[in-house]
Amino acid sequence: QVQLVQSGAEVKKPGASVKVSCKVSGYTLTELSMHWVRQAPGKGLEWMGGFDPEDGETIYAQKFQGRVTMTEDTSTDTAYMELSSLRSEDTAVYYCATDKLLAGAFDIWGQGTMVTVSS
């Protein structure tokens, strides 16, 4: 079965960048459509972007265009999400999630990575 294991918590200063990793086991990364979702403290879920198999490319939510980069290392089956120009509003738990069903629904989730942006 698919498991997603994310990197540990991060504390960053405003203006810095953060790179969160998501290691896949049980499948290879090439078999999955990986997405990233974040959740600010006490708030709802926010889709950031992910790989769209129909388009064959990674698509980013407009809100994060220019600030987020999602990459994959197929040699280690690890996905990465890098967010730059961090501000306090980026303080959140960041989740990787995969659409193994290819139904536009995220059936497998990582455990989440807490990113705190504070001066």
Add this chain to the structure above:
Amino acid sequence: EIVLTQSPGTLSLSPGERATLSCRASQSVSSSYLAWYQQKPGQAPRLLIYGASSRATGIPDRFSGSGSGTDFTLTISRLEPEDFAVYYCQQYGSSPRSAFGQGTRLEIK
């Protein structure tokens, strides 16, 4: 851009009762790409329903989804103590490529 609006914001019910949660889209959503999730404090979301009405693996049959177009419903037929959580609907496919509703908190009355 599609916006999903969930109602009510908070639903207070007792174990054994029936829960009906609503998700309304600002534009028509393909039923194939409407999902529901459950989230408990400190946990990642869990997929309950995909394709508007298909239960994900391991989800009890007291959870059911229905709807089409702009109106979708998650029904929990008889609430168990472990069902009290926050529920989110999600669409995929229309601009933005994916989006979540703001959530409904289901609390014990």
